[in-house]
Amino acid sequence: MERVIVVGAGVHGLSTALHLAEKRGTGEGVVVLDKQRVGAGASGISGGIVRNFYASAAVHEIVRRSVEVFEIDPELFGFRQVGYIAVVPEAQAAELERIAEHHRAVGYESTLVLGERSVRDHLRAIFPDWRAQGSTALLHERRSGWADPSATLRALEGMARAAGVEIREGVEVTGLEPGSVETTAGELPVDVTVLAPGPWARDLLPLLDDPPALDFHFWQVREGEYVHAEAALAPTDPVVHLDADAPLPGLPVPWGIYFRPGLGRGAAIGGLPLPLEPDCELDPYGPSHPSLGATSSEFDDAVVGAISWALARFDGGRERWTCSSYGAQTCFTPDSYPVVDWVGDGVYAVLDSNHGFKMLALGELAAAEILGERQPALEAFRRDRFALGATHPASASPYPWT
Template sequence: MDVPSSASVVVVGAGVHGLSTALHLAELQGSGDGIFVLDKQRVGAGASGVSGGIVRNFYLSAAMNEIVRRSVEIFELDPSLFGFRQVGYVAVVPEAQAEELEQIAAQHADVGYVSKLVQGAEPVRAHMESLFPDWQARGSTALLHEERSGWADPTATLAALEGMTRAAGVGIVEGVAVVGFQMSGSAVSAVEASAGRIECDVVVLAPGPWARDIVRLLGLTDELPFHYWQVREGEYVYSSAALDARSPVVHLDADEPVTGLPDSWGIYFRPGLARGVAIGALPLPLDADCELDPYGASHPELGLTTREFDESVTAAMSWALGRFGHDFERWTCSSHGAQTCFTPDSYPVVDFLRENVYAVLDSNHGFKMLALGKLAAAEILGKPQPELDTFRLARFASGALHPSSSSPYPWT
């Protein structure tokens, strides 16, 4: 598709948030005419395309609990179209995090999101054995089982969003980068793209990990200092052992001694897309000016993990489930890294950054958060959404930040 010379809305980025926002704008307006999504590469070239696809509501921030509930309602409209497996999500934690689970369970009840809290070492063990007969992890004293959560195949979700967005009449232009903005007072009057200038009424920013670079073009670097992490995940196969496709996603934090792991450690796992098990573990901090391109697994350094990483996640996996052995040489490992971008309090910024520039900067929470685009579209069309009040940029100046949990992950 050719780059237009003018548009009503230019959306920067064809990941889940750019597509979801464009789709809902078109639906609310009754047509996608004049709405264009530009991507410097292609649909799903960023974090959405490499996402683990886990759909969970394990957040200490009540505002996030509400957004995830609304997002899961979107997945539930057509689970098969979105590639959504509603198999549940179980967070299993040691004593140090038990109180937080109580709080999250209460918040789930408040927003109408079904979850079951189990407390005490013995009840936790019994619950996990009912899900996995060979469960053998010890030292866990609480768990929270979210029955409406699960995971989605990112390729299917992106294909569904892309198809719906195109069908709504939105133009998706791939291979075109936004390289600057022409300002008229506090508003953007035109987007400078690699293929030419596009005059526009509204700009929507959904640049994923490239948020740092887009925000710099708008002169907002001081207001939004991002921090970066390398997420590390993989698909692992051990002999003929497998997880049942209906197994819930498991998030396991532990402080039990396991050879090769630090005193306090965590993994998360779900059935893989092939016959293996998809496992992730704690991310590594990166420099705030780290290289983003090429993105993900194709990056010569940040796309790689180490043998030590593979050894540690497989050791943790075999500690948790008896079907997997400790003998590393029998594991087939296919892991990768990807750069991720976080806001100062590691929660999304969803707000107008300039008079006619709306941003959905999800702080790497977002594959599951399809509802952000729906709420954003309503705000862009002039209807403020109270559910987004805690996600404004102004919170960094006012200090009204989201709660931080004791979880070792930057995204809980």
């Protein structure tokens, strides 16, 4: 039986290990190493939003497959299938039409609404106080929603351990040699190494003999939990992604925010990412980082201003809000889409380019490829697409990775 080491105990490392164990009929010989602990990276602080609002058609099938995983046991995975609505201005309407068409082609039900009045009527049936102006198209994905990241991680960890996978926390991989992996706990023999290191891909890939030329770029993602003194979203409300070109204080034009019910009484709101240097510090990660984990009061002002512009219930100004926002370093491939592929002799990589929970199915597809079954659904995510000029399309949205 081949020995497999998976580097990284986030959603993709755990899911790949679990599916390797399931497909082989045993987890024996499959070891997950994490330099810290399960969920220490992006997976532990994720917003968990699951959406299929992507300019690249190749993603739509991956998201459909991921949602099918969540649908097996939504409670176990902490998945709230409340739906997801992308609301956009005229400049993005044609893109939304193309996305809706492709959703139909891959069997992912969504409702396209066009025209400012129809968009407002659709939103007012859900949010009676909806008042945003200038939105001329929306796409309502009924099967999408959001996952509580800690529940998803717990489920994957529990299933992987139950399948016989060994998960070792506090062991850092420091070298990748043919046939062995160097770690802070000594050298470990290996037949196949799977890299699922989240943003640390930048630091791990150069350990390979002949690393793929991937120029990663980094953004500081900013989001948080916002509690209004009187008003709230309902727990069953859909996730809303609102892109707009209306000028509002503190916001660039066009701008975009996303919001969903929080785990407590508040709303989880995010948006307005900031570019980071490609050599930015990754440790400590996320909210623990003294500067990259912090946001600003201008950011809080801007996002609560934007949600209040859309929903009249949140009137009353910034002083009605209690804000606890944070930032995190996030790592993207050159075209901002995943690379899932062999990257060296006996070394496979699942680099999700920060698309996370909505790409949960990558683990199962990767496991199948590692065991020798090439997966057509992954063809668009090979590393040679950059050399071949076959990269994914850029979106017209304010988010470079949509």
